[in-house]
Amino acid sequence: xxxxxxxxxxxxxxxxxxxxxxxxxxxxxxxxxxxxxxxxxxxxxxxxxxxxxxxxxxxxxxxxxxxxxxxxxxxxxxxxxxxxxxxxxxxxxxxxxxxxxxxxxxxxxxxxxxxxxxxxxxxxxxxxxxxxxxxxxxxxxxxxxxxxxxxxxxxxxxxxxxxxxxxxxxxxxxxxxxxxxxxxxxxxxxxxxxxxxxxxxxxxxxxxxxxxxxxxxxxxxxxxxxxxxxxxxxxxxxxxxxxxxxxxxxxxxxxxxxxxxxxxxxxxxxxxxxxxxx
Amino acid sequence: xxxxxxxxxxxxxxxxxxxxxxxxxxxxxxxxxxxxxxxxxxxxxxxxxxxxxxxxxxxxxxxxxxxxxxxxxxxxxxxxxxxxxxxxxxxxxxxxxxxxxxxxxxxxxxxxxxxxxxxxxxxxxxxxxxxxxxxxxxxxxxxxxxxxxxxxxxxxxxxxxxxxxxxxxxxxxxxxxxxxxxxxxxxxxxxxxxxxxxxxxxxxxxxxxxxxxxxxxxxxxxxxxxxxxxxxxxxxxxxxxxxxxxxxxxxxxxxxxx
Amino acid sequence: xxxxxxxxxxxxxxxxxxxxxxxxxxxxxxxxxxxxxxxxxxxxxxxxxxxxxxxxxxxxxxxxxxxxxxxxxxxxxxxxxxxxxxxxxxxxxxxxxxxxxxxxxxxxxxxxxxxxxxxxxxxxxxxxxxxxxxxxxxxxxxxxxxxxxxxxxxxxxxxxxxxxxxxxxxxxxxxxxxxxxxxxxxxxxxxxxxxxxxxxxxxxxxxxxxxxxxxxxxxxxxxxxxxxxxxxxxxxxxxxxxxxxxxxxxxxxxxxxxxxxxxxxxxxxxxxxxxxxxxxxxxxxxxxxxxxxxxxxxxxxxxxxxxxxx
Ligand SMILES: Nc1ncnc2c1ncn2[C@@H]1O[C@H](COP(=O)(O)OP(=O)(O)OP(=O)(O)O)[C@@H](O)[C@H]1O
Ligand SMILES: Nc1ncnc2c1ncn2[C@@H]1O[C@H](COP(=O)(O)OP(=O)(O)OP(=O)(O)O)[C@@H](O)[C@H]1O
Ligand SMILES: [Mg+2]
Ligand SMILES: [Mg+2]
Numbered sequence: 001x002x003x004x005x006x007x008x009x010x011x012x013x014x015x016x017x018x019x020x021x022x023x024x025x026x027x028x029x030x031x032x033x034x035x036x037x038x039x040x041x042x043x044x045x046x047x048x049x050x051x052x053x054x055x056x057x058x059x060x061x062x063x064x065x066x067x068x069x070x071x072x073x074x075x076x077x078x079x080x081x082x083x084x085x086x087x088x089x090x091x092x093x094x095x096x097x098x099x100x101x102x103x104x105x106x107x108x109x110x111x112x113x114x115x116x117x118x119x120x121x122x123x124x125x126x127x128x129x130x131x132x133x134x135x136x137x138x139x140x141x142x143x144x145x146x147x148x149x150x151x152x153x154x155x156x157x158x159x160x161x162x163x164x165x166x167x168x169x170x171x172x173x174x175x176x177x178x179x180x181x182x183x184x185x186x187x188x189x190x191x192x193x194x195x196x197x198x199x200x201x202x203x204x205x206x207x208x209x210x211x212x213x214x215x216x217x218x219x220x221x222x223x224x225x226x227x228x229x230x231x232x233x234x235x236x237x238x239x240x241x242x243x244x245x246x247x248x249x250x251x252x253x254x255x256x257x258x259x260x261x262x263x264x265x266x267x268x269x270x271x272x273x274x275x276x277x278x
Numbered sequence: 279x280x281x282x283x284x285x286x287x288x289x290x291x292x293x294x295x296x297x298x299x300x301x302x303x304x305x306x307x308x309x310x311x312x313x314x315x316x317x318x319x320x321x322x323x324x325x326x327x328x329x330x331x332x333x334x335x336x337x338x339x340x341x342x343x344x345x346x347x348x349x350x351x352x353x354x355x356x357x358x359x360x361x362x363x364x365x366x367x368x369x370x371x372x373x374x375x376x377x378x379x380x381x382x383x384x385x386x387x388x389x390x391x392x393x394x395x396x397x398x399x400x401x402x403x404x405x406x407x408x409x410x411x412x413x414x415x416x417x418x419x420x421x422x423x424x425x426x427x428x429x430x431x432x433x434x435x436x437x438x439x440x441x442x443x444x445x446x447x448x449x450x451x452x453x454x455x456x457x458x459x460x461x462x463x464x465x466x467x468x469x470x471x472x473x474x475x476x477x478x479x480x481x482x483x484x485x486x487x488x489x490x491x492x493x494x495x496x497x498x499x500x501x502x503x504x505x506x507x508x509x510x511x512x513x514x515x516x517x518x519x520x521x522x523x524x525x526x527x528x529x530x531x532x533x534x535x536x
Numbered sequence: 537x538x539x540x541x542x543x544x545x546x547x548x549x550x551x552x553x554x555x556x557x558x559x560x561x562x563x564x565x566x567x568x569x570x571x572x573x574x575x576x577x578x579x580x581x582x583x584x585x586x587x588x589x590x591x592x593x594x595x596x597x598x599x600x601x602x603x604x605x606x607x608x609x610x611x612x613x614x615x616x617x618x619x620x621x622x623x624x625x626x627x628x629x630x631x632x633x634x635x636x637x638x639x640x641x642x643x644x645x646x647x648x649x650x651x652x653x654x655x656x657x658x659x660x661x662x663x664x665x666x667x668x669x670x671x672x673x674x675x676x677x678x679x680x681x682x683x684x685x686x687x688x689x690x691x692x693x694x695x696x697x698x699x700x701x702x703x704x705x706x707x708x709x710x711x712x713x714x715x716x717x718x719x720x721x722x723x724x725x726x727x728x729x730x731x732x733x734x735x736x737x738x739x740x741x742x743x744x745x746x747x748x749x750x751x752x753x754x755x756x757x758x759x760x761x762x763x764x765x766x767x768x769x770x771x772x773x774x775x776x777x778x779x780x781x782x783x784x785x786x787x788x789x790x791x792x793x794x795x796x797x798x799x800x801x802x803x804x805x806x807x808x809x810x811x812x813x814x815x816x817x818x819x820x821x822x823x824x825x826x827x828x829x830x831x832x833x834x835x836x837x838x839x840x841x842x843x844x845x846x
Pocket of ligand 2: 154155156157158159160185186187299300301306307308327328329330331332333334335374485
């Protein structure tokens with residue numbers, strides 16, 4: 001393992017130029033990811049997903065992503081041809097999208113989708129692929145993998161769909177995994193199991209992980225480092241274990257509006273946004 | 279795990295409810311004999327493992343899931359099959375996913391005016407304006423399409439849609455799981471306020487025990503389609519729980535342990 | 537309002553159309569149409585398509601003004617004149633009729649075919665597809681089997697069979713084309729319905745007390761509409777060609793009615809010696825088909841919700 005970071009991003013910007021005006025979703029973001037767990041938190045619409053997508057060059061028109069530097073283990077992602085980028089996406093960088101049910105094909109069985117994904121990446125017989133698919137579902141704590149294989153996406157619960165997506169993204173054993181709210185619909189126990197899998201990959205295989213989430217409690221305990229985004233900028237970068245003593249008023253505000261078990265049942269504090277933070 | 283149900287004064291009484299889907303040809307038993315009852319004006323929580331049938335219980339109450347056994351009574355009366363318009367006036371639901379529960383091509387105005395048209399309300403204009411105000415949405419959002427709103431704003435539209443027909447019971451399926459902490463706080467405060475103002479009865483699903491603890495007086499823990507145990511809110515804070523599963527849930531809520 | 541100067545008012549209209557806080561249902565709708573229109577105009581190919589179709593419509597409406605001669609006036613002394621000779625812009629045919637004028641009048645037939653087919657077949661297909669997709673079960677099976685039967689035959693052959701049964705003539709030809717054109721729309725609409733019918737927003741509508749009719753017309757159809765509209769514009773070329781094909785085979789428009797397909801058919805005999813007789817109407821068909829195809833392609837970019845978001 002070298003000291004060189006897996007991913008370097010410098011001055012990343014995402015703009016949407018539509019006939020209705022220009023929106024800057026990401027405004028000059030720089031960060032590095034090594035073989036570690038980096039969390040990105042921030043409120044809805046702050047540009048977390050767009051940051052993740054632009055690393056994979058998955059911003060759809062009218063959106064445009066630009067960066068001064070976008071290097072992935074010595075490869076300039078911006079200079080790659082679309083074909084090589086596609087290969088990169090499949091094999092070395094993977095992303096779990098925020099909306100599992102929209103990322104799955106609604107009229108195709110889960111099993112066929114998994115088998116198809118497997119066969120893209122390795123030469124494998126159909127029955128072998130099926131076996132692997134079953135194992136993968138069991139790994140993400142799905143209790144009845146046989147049934148889930150023959151189910152359509154709408155026949156799964158919210159959390160099951162999310163886990164299917166995670167299983168699918170781990171097929172190619174990527175070097176970098178971008179997980180966009182991968183556990184938001186999971187109950188806490190299953191959530192921990194899924195995190196354990198991701199953790200194992202980071203520790204044993206040296207995978208890099210970008211973990212996008214709005215769950216501060218989870219990020220502070222699971223990640224190594226946390227980037228806090230607000231209106232398209234990183235307003236704070238902090239060691240996860242020190243998140244409780246974050247300095248930026250926005251981060252502090254986010255922490256204060258969490259309810260707690262056994263807390264008072266008064267109305268929760270809400271965030272007072274300040275123009276100056278932007 | 280039900281205990282003696284005094285169905286007489288319960289707002290919602292679910293007894294021995296079973297739901298069986300057919301997937302292809304095989305039956306899937308999503309809910310297996312679950313019983314609970316919710317008192318008038320109470321807020322009742324459902325927590326449990328992913329895939330344990332929480333959403334299905336709510337859908338069954340609304341007649342959106344195939345009930346294969348047991349009974350659901352509201353104010354002591356069984357429900358019409360299929361659910362009729364009168365039912366829609368009394369029971370409304372907010373769905374798990376704010377990205378999926380609003381029609382992508384309907385403006386917020388249309389979303390809110392449709393139930394008013396179905397139930398033949400007269401002063402529709404005033405009611406739409408008021409509904410938006412109630413959930414703290416600016417009037418300028420009224421003619422926007424859902425994709426022009428953030429997740430939290432969409433969820434508030436979904437809540438406004440549910441409340442516009444003035445129901446007595448609101449079923450909330452993970453109303454805040456797609457929202458970040460700051461917006462979660464806004465939505466939870468909003469729900470608490472509306473419950474008091476409108477005298478609502480809540481049934482709320484969440485996988486976040488802290489949210490349930492904040493919102494609900496009593497809760498039911500589910501696993502694998504079955505009820506594990508029913509608890510008072512205070513039991514959560516004191517860790518006074520009897521089943522191992524609930525204990526695991528409580529431990530897990532504290533975060534990831536390396 | 538009334539004392540506004542003109543420029544202020546047009547500035548007002550512009551602001552009204554681009555406001556992000558519409559004040560009424562009507563304004564909200566107008567804004568959406570306006571932006572879709574503007575997006576469309578940004579695409580040069582779309583503009584070409586729109587210009588071609590607008591030209592077709594103008595040609596049909598003002599045919600008597602644009603044509604240089606009556607379409608059916610024969611002049612046997614001036615048979616098969618080359619383009620440009622004696623003021624015949626595109627030459628004359630075997631009966632000495634001015635080809636340009638016949639093409640201009642022929643655009644009326646083409647437009648009639650396009651408009652009638654576009655109004656009937658997609659709507660019928662949309663209804664069949666959404667009803668089948670929403671109700672499922674045996675309704676679905678029966679409706680889709682019927683659709684499959686229609687789909688199994690090549691369109692021209694089926695249209696031929698219908699015209700043969702109904703008797704030749706332009707009205708029957710349109711009817712036959714509409715009868716053969718709906719199945720693909722039913723398929724498209726059903727496929728789209730299947731992807732949306734389990735969506736939470738449909739369940740939400742049901743929970744609001746909406747009946748099946750309201751759900752199909754108000755919630756499911758709008759989701760299928762853009763795929764169907766795109767498909768229609770892309771199909772227009774094929775429909776024009778089918779109409780021309782029927783005309784070519786003598787089963788569509790009957791002589792002496794000017795119709796592009798029939799014109800090619802008669803010009804065919806002179807193809808080697810007098811190429812323009814068949815080629816000019818052929819070019820007209822080509823250009824109009826191209827126009828619809830270009831428009832359809834660009835509509836896909838503007839209307840397809842998946843292109844815009846995500
Ligand atoms: N097609 C688009 N046109 C214009 N603006 C867009 C478009 N897509 C996204 N945006 C804007 O980009 C910004 C960032 O969006 P992004 O999805 O990255 O937010 P996020 O931080 O992931 O939020 P969430 O927690 O809700 O997922 C938002 O303000 C959004 O309005
Ligand atoms: N239409 C359906 N057909 C077949 N099985 C279904 C259908 N809908 C749900 N199920 C199954 O029923 C079970 C319970 O699902 P449900 O959505 O109620 O879970 P949940 O407790 O809400 O989970 P989550 O917290 O993940 O949302 C799951 O195993 C799911 O696969
Ligand atoms: Mg996001
Ligand atoms: Mg659920």
